[in-house]
Amino acid sequence: MTQLRAEPASTMTTGSKSWLRMRAIAKRHAYVLVRSPHRLFDVTLWPLVDVLLFGSLAAFVGTSGTTPAAKASGYLLAGIVLWHVIYQSQIAMSTGLLEETWTRNLLNLMVTPLREIEYLGGVALFGMVKLVMGVGVMVLGALAFFSFDTWSLGFGLVPIVAILLVVGWAISLLVMGLVLRFGTGAEALAWGVMFVLLPLSGVFYPTKALPTAMQPLALALPTTHAFTALRSLVDHRGSDWNQLTIAAVGSLAMLGLSMWFLVAMLRAFRKRGYITRYT
Amino acid sequence: MLDARGLVKDYRRNRAVDGVDLVVRAGERVALLGPNGAGKTTTLLMILGVVSPDEGAVSICGFDLAHQRSRAAECVGFAAGYLPLTERMRVREYLRLYGQLYGIVEPNPLIDAGLERFRISDLAGAMGTELSSGQRTLIGIVRATLHRPRLLVLDEPTASLDPDVAQRVRAGLLDLCGRDGTALLMTSHDMSDVEQVCERVIFLSHGRIVADGSPATVASSYGRGDLAGVFLHLAEGHESSGSQQSDHP
Numbered sequence: 001m002t003q004l005r006a007e008p009a010s011t012m013t014t015g016s017k018s019w020l021r022m023r024a025i026a027k028r029h030a031y032v033l034v035r036s037p038h039r040l041f042d043v044t045l046w047p048l049v050d051v052l053l054f055g056s057l058a059a060f061v062g063t064s065g066t067t068p069a070a071k072a073s074g075y076l077l078a079g080i081v082l083w084h085v086i087y088q089s090q091i092a093m094s095t096g097l098l099e100e101t102w103t104r105n106l107l108n109l110m111v112t113p114l115r116e117i118e119y120l121g122g123v124a125l126f127g128m129v130k131l132v133m134g135v136g137v138m139v140l141g142a143l144a145f146f147s148f149d150t151w152s153l154g155f156g157l158v159p160i161v162a163i164l165l166v167v168g169w170a171i172s173l174l175v176m177g178l179v180l181r182f183g184t185g186a187e188a189l190a191w192g193v194m195f196v197l198l199p200l201s202g203v204f205y206p207t208k209a210l211p212t213a214m215q216p217l218a219l220a221l222p223t224t225h226a227f228t229a230l231r232s233l234v235d236h237r238g239s240d241w242n243q244l245t246i247a248a249v250g251s252l253a254m255l256g257l258s259m260w261f262l263v264a265m266l267r268a269f270r271k272r273g274y275i276t277r278y279t
Numbered sequence: 280m281l282d283a284r285g286l287v288k289d290y291r292r293n294r295a296v297d298g299v300d301l302v303v304r305a306g307e308r309v310a311l312l313g314p315n316g317a318g319k320t321t322t323l324l325m326i327l328g329v330v331s332p333d334e335g336a337v338s339i340c341g342f343d344l345a346h347q348r349s350r351a352a353e354c355v356g357f358a359a360g361y362l363p364l365t366e367r368m369r370v371r372e373y374l375r376l377y378g379q380l381y382g383i384v385e386p387n388p389l390i391d392a393g394l395e396r397f398r399i400s401d402l403a404g405a406m407g408t409e410l411s412s413g414q415r416t417l418i419g420i421v422r423a424t425l426h427r428p429r430l431l432v433l434d435e436p437t438a439s440l441d442p443d444v445a446q447r448v449r450a451g452l453l454d455l456c457g458r459d460g461t462a463l464l465m466t467s468h469d470m471s472d473v474e475q476v477c478e479r480v481i482f483l484s485h486g487r488i489v490a491d492g493s494p495a496t497v498a499s500s501y502g503r504g505d506l507a508g509v510f511l512h513l514a515e516g517h518e519s520s521g522s523q524q525s526d527h528p
Binding site for chain 1: 288290321324327328329330331348349350352353355357359361362363365366367368372375376377379380381382384
């Protein structure tokens, strides 16, 4: 038999080992997507259905010809396209971990040198690919079916997308923590939490349209400020830096809290031996 | 190679591991034995860093597991008969994934050598779902040995294997340990496995080590002809409550 030696891992720098592991994890999830055609629906069909639904609603509202109706029409289409930035980034990360629990693969991964941060990096890396696919489909669908050019909103979109991306990651870390602590029964939260966030964030309307009691809660969410900044772009008023600053600080705080929560849940996972749920 | 001291683990209703000290030296082949519920798997999971001990510490290749888990894990390979292969991947893709997780940039030559060692090169292109449970176990062992670990940990490696495949596994493990000086720590309910592969056995009962020595020494200290007799004696003691005294020879 041939005598072969693995290249000693110690000869690689920590950074290059981390990058190699992150790419390996991203590739593992690429196989899952490519070999489970129904999962392609998440980044092709469902975004298209959303753009058709909200685009048609926008077209209907816009037929009244009034200024508020025309505004609402733009809010609906821009809102749903940007909402998918949160949705896709959150779902891609959360289902990354859920996939390991569904297939009882957690132990296989946890005994390797893979660090938690490298795993998250790998899943986020592939999540970005899914995000580009899913949001790309929506941008093209909005342009093809409703002549709504998302790019016409300009570079002011960049900070809004970045903030929404961070919020999506923060929510996914929270969901991952809950799954580690409570098992796959908590997976309903991966989807459910988005349905709570959607109306409260004023994705399609200013939050003053919400019931008065809900408005303070809405204002506490970074997403609310990000979508307010988006409406400023739709109304051709340029970037609203005040709202963007509040949203950026809020989203980073949310990310920090979610990371702390995930680390605490991971510690509880190891302490209480919850790995036996998945072996 | 492995130095675990004073390991204690309490679960909600019972103490699973109760003060286990376990040292495995380079190249040593050790079996961790005992009836169901004796604490074998919990001990292994603590050694692997997946479950944190309530008390005690583990060091692997000089790395403290509590603070340098990733570095310690680079020295260890783990496979278990009950673990599935990662789904939706071909065998070579699966082995490449784990090779890269262990820091191997180009794992293909090692994959070929590993598959050849267990005479399953023909499975390289198969999907994980197309394999029998025995074939999956073999692939799992190839994965665990791909990076030439200094410590190989196996939980029930031959549990679902036909006798001929089990023999192939035993031969492959002996070959690996002989060539690379890999230390082996394995659990098994098959005492013939243990007698053929391991030079040292450790019996656990009620989370404690009750015997530690060569198979012949341990069997004779219990007045039994072989390890199966010791196992049965301990299993009977395990079933009757409050019988920890009888666990000892």
